[in-house]
Each structure stands twice: as C-alpha cells, then as structure tokens.
Amino acid sequence: MALDNETVKGIARLARLEIAEEDLPKYGSELSNILLLVERMEAVDTTGIDPMTHPFDAHLRMRDDVVTETNQREKFQAVAPNAETGLYLVPQVID
C-alpha cells in the first residue's frame, strides 16, 4: 500500500507541515515503507489484552493545593520570537 499524494498532503496538514508538491512522492514512499513495517502488528490477536500506557501502571500523584511556582513571565517570554507587554504576537486571526 503506497500512500498517494492526497493522503500525504492530508497527513502533512494534520502535522502542520508544508511539504512541497515535488516531495510528496518521496514522503509517500518512505511513509508507506514505515507503515509496512508497522502492519506486522495486525496479524496479532490482542483480544482481552489491556493497553500498556506506561512501563509501570502507576497513578498520578496528588499534591496539596498550594502555590509552588512563582510568576516568571518576563523570563520565559524573553525567548519568544515576538512578545510585547506580556502577550505573544502572532499573525492576525480575526478580521
């Protein structure tokens, strides 16, 4: 099963990636090869097997509802590509 150009475009959109038209066949064939490797899973009967989401089935810890972090907005926004007066600036989204 080779992924066609339209499918690759759809996946790229989900992943928020821009893939040039001429690169679609290359990605299609590489992704298909990986999926071929992955397809070996299909043959296994996993009825009644619980999915393993973590190496140990631990519960998330609870903690006291108290403030543990201090506000470091300026420090963290100093590494932003474009921030001003505490806000991250992005291209206009509302007309």
Added chain:
Amino acid sequence: MTISTLKQLSADLAKGQVSSVELTKQYIERIQASSINAFISLDPDHAIAIAEEADKRRASGENHSLLGIPVAQKDIFCIEGTQTTCGSKMLEGFTAPYTATVIENMHQQGVVSLGKTNMDEFAMGSSNESSYYGPVINPWTNSASPLVPGGSSGGSAAAVAAQLAPAATGTDTGGSIRQPAAFCNLTGLKPSYGRCSRYGMIAFASSLDQAGPMTHTAEDAAMLLNTMAGFDSKDSTSLDLPAENFCAELGDSIEGLKLGLPKEFFGDGLNDEIRTLMEAAIKHFESLGAKVSEITLPNAELALPSYYVIAPAEASSNLSRFDGVRYGHRAENYSDVKGDFSDLEKMYMRTRSEGFGDEVKRRIMIGAYALSSGYYDAYYAQAQKLRRLISNDFNSAFAECDIILGPTTPSPAFQAGSRTDDPVSMYLNDIYTIPVNLAGLPAMSIPGGFTQSGLPVGLQLIAPYLKEAKLLNVAHRYQQETDWHLQQAPIHGGQA
C-alpha cells in the same frame, strides 16, 4: 594518554594531585583541538568558573565523589543560560530559561558541565546523521571512510571514546544510549523508567524516554547514576523511592547467577563475528560462576512495529509545541504557503517545515497518521496492547533467570552515509534495544570485544525493574576479568 575513569579522577582530586580547574582546562583544550564534531556548543569561561567554585567547595571541606569532575552533557538537557538545541535548527540560538533536574542534581554534587554534545535531531536517529549541526565521526574509525558513532547520543559517545570528556549524559528512548555505547566501546546504562527525572529533558516519546550515564566502566556508570537519579515532583512519572546507592553491590560474587539468553536475539539477523564474541562472553560469565540457559521472548519481533507507532505518536504530540510562538525558530515569510490556510496556520507550517529535518518530519507524520480519527484503534491502541505482551514476556523470562544477556546491536558501526536513504534499514539497528524501552526495564551495553577489523562490539545486559545495582555489578565483574573497556580509540585527545 590512557583512559581516565571517574573513579581515578575522583581519587586524584581528593588527594589534591589535580584541581578541577586543571582538569577542566585539559578537557576543553582537547575538545577545541578535536575535529570529530562531538560538541554543538562550548562555554569554556563558564565551565572554568564552575570548576573554580568546585575547587573552593573542596577546600572548604566538601567531598562528594564527583565534586569538580567535568562531564559532557547531551544537548537535549536544558541548562539555564546556555544554548540548548536538541540537534535541531528549530532551537538554534535557544537559551534555556531553566535547568533540567538531572543536570541540577549533578551541579549540586559539584559536577562541572563541560559542554553540550551533538545528537540526532530531537533524539530521532541511530547514527547522529540527522543532526542539524552535522555528523559526528566515530573515534574508532580506522580507515579513510568515517564510521558513524551511533545515535541518538552519538556526540556523547564519541566525546567519551575520544577522551574529550571522562563521562557524558545520554538519553535512551529506543536504544539511544546503548547503541552508541556499543559502537564506541563504552559502558552505557539506561535506567528503569522513572529513575531519572525527565523535567527539562526535551521530550521525544514521554512514556519511553529515560536519561542515563555513558562512561568507560560500570563502576563509573554507578557513580554517575548516583548523582543523576532521584525523585522529582516536577516529573509526574518520577519514581518516589528512597535514594539508593547504585555502587552498593559492586564486587559481590556472581556465583550461581542465572543468565538467560533470549533465542530471538541470536537469530539470522545477527552478524557472525558478534555471535562469536557473544559466545566467548558467555563462557567468561560461566567461569565467574554464572549458570547460563536459553530463554524466550516470543513477542520480541513485534517490538519494532509497536515502537514505530508509539514513539512517533508521542513525538507528534510532544513536538506540536514547536509552533514559532513561544520559543525557537519562526519563519519570516509565509504568505506564499500554498493552500486554503489562515496566516497563522501558514506561519505554523512554514516555521515547522524550515525548523525540522526530514527524519523528524517523517516521524511526526507517522504519528499524526496513527493518532488520526479512524486509525487510532488499529495503530496506537494495538501497539500498546503489543507493548503489554512484550512486557509480559520479560516478566516470564525473569521468573527463570536473574539477568538477560545478548548483543546490543545486530552489526558493528557502519559507514557514514550508508543507510541514510532507507529509514527502515536504519531502524533495524535497534531491534535488540527497543523491547527494553517498551517494558521500561534497566539495561546496559558494555564492551564485549572487537571484530577482525577492529570495531567494538556491545554486550547487552537486561535486569528486572529497579535492579540497577545488581545489573551494574554483573557488568563490573565482567570488566574485572576483561580489558575491552580500557582499549583506547584510534582517534583520541585533540587529534584530528
């Protein structure tokens, strides 16, 4: 020049035979004279200032075993005030605003961070060839064509093998500590999942990622793990256990130790020379009193397919944070992105396409596909069920044996450029290491000998959950009887 171990440097510092400043300067000189591209960034003045601090701490009576010892840090760990790239253009010039817990723990014990080592982009790779900052040369290269150091912790492995640092940190999601350790003749330990905090370690696949030490000896790995590990409330999957001394069992007899050989790790895919060296190592363990028997991990062949769903799925989610808004690269021009997208979407798409390399894009796309509507049960849920079967196999195996032994990789280090055109052939490097990550177990690669052409071969030891101290001793006992781990790479020190 001979191999310097942490144990020996620690003793030299304690006796006052060398200062941390002298040691740090010596390694920085070697790094600056070297041309294997093992480091992405270096801040000599800062490292020397920290070394001065360590010398003062020692003068005032402190005596941690690693106080004043320089260690190279994989560039996946955030260190406040230093560039942290994760091998990606996406984070070129990114100055971390905080420090990873593992690094913070080391700094508190007086470890001097020597510089940030090269790595596959976002830790995705087995050859260090996906790094935006260029490939790394394996110090064991002994001909005109360079060999890869393995990956993703390829810069860390090459740095220690070339004696540009006495030890380094690495991270292991599917073999990224053990495979480069095998290719570069080092001791590399992936601890149990949850031992080392993941806070400040840039995430690849959160349910698999684990930090660990890369050293010359098992003793050194135990010492370094002592400073790295520990509970951290900032990591929701950190194990809340009392502190443990991983050196505690070093030197214990292994008389009667039950070693299991998984028959699936000795199949057709294994290089003949590696098979012969494994057989010799098994005899060695028998002479130390170990009882060897064959075991089976019947679902091991499903590890690779399961991993190549789970890891990309988690990566696609983790790497969605790189959007050009809060940190990292942002595209300057994006209005010409084709398709019916808003300007914001166009900015995201151009930013991510410029910032990520090919392998990262492939894995994000596989992950996005596996998690997309209509495919989730067939891919992600099925992969997690297989993960359970693989984990159950290990549980059954450990009912019959104490430690599992096998090869780390199916073949020794390969030539640069020889596998970059075929992603799946690159993935096959990790067939013996990946099952361990899926099960969350501790495992090591230790030097197990050399091929006819002088390439190092790694021996993998796998232990039950939380049995690092025992695992380290089994490796240590082997290293007391062998000297593979003390061999010096052809390219070392400041040589070209």
